[in-house]
Amino acid sequence: MRDIVDRLREMFEGEGLRDYLGEDVSMAQHMLQAAVHARTAGAPDYLVVAALVHDIGHFTGVVSGRDLMSGKENHHDDAGADWLATWFGPEITEPVRLHVAAKRYLCAVEPSYFDALSDASVYTLGLQGGPMSAAEVAEFENNPYHRDAITLRRWEDAGKNADAPTLTFDEFMPAIRAVAIRV
Structure with a gap:
């Protein structure tokens, strides 16, 4: 099995160079910018x-980002x-799993959050279920990784500057x- 670093590098240097689904940056730029915000x-x-x-x-995934758009x-x-x-481990995978839910959550609990979303994020929010209901908010808040997912979401939102x-x-x-458990 190839090293995870090599596999990720191939994705960043291949598919990652394509546009980021209606944003002004490539997928790779977007993810790198989010990571820079985290590091900063x-x-x-x-x-x-x-x-x-x-x-x-x-x-x-089976369905590409292009299909999403x-x-x-x-x-x-x-x-x-x-x-x-x-x-x-889950300290990485679960915030990744929850980053879309975090967008839905923030739209439900912070009315001004929705207004700051890019047009592409507003469009995908509709496909992803829209703002959470009160029951979904409570369930999300009970997840032990929800705070990390919210933090990740804010870095993601900031990572769209060409x-x-x-x-x-x-x-x-x-x-x-x-942090890899297996390389």
Whole structure:
């Protein structure tokens, strides 16, 4: 089995160079920017890596990100978390799994959050179930990883700036290797 770092690098340098589903950045730029925001915030390596790989499910799922933008929910949150579980523990996979739910949650509990979403995020929110109901909010808040997912979501939202400087994938290799349960 190939090393997870090599597999991720191939995705970032391949499919990741494509546009990010209606945003002004590529998928790779988006994920790298989210990871830079995590690192700048002083987050532990596991959250930096979760930010780095949060949208990997667009590449590993049965339904692509392109299908999502054409109106078919691709459940990239679950696809990515399930794929990542081969190499990483729940401190990484569960915030990844919950990052879409965190968007739905924030739209339900912070009215101003919705207003700050990009047009593409508003569109996908509709496909992903819209803002959470009160029962869904309570269930989400009972998940032990919900706070990390909310934090990850905010870094993701900030990672859509075409003019923002970013780091390279290789600059995150030590963090990936530090938190991988199997490399």
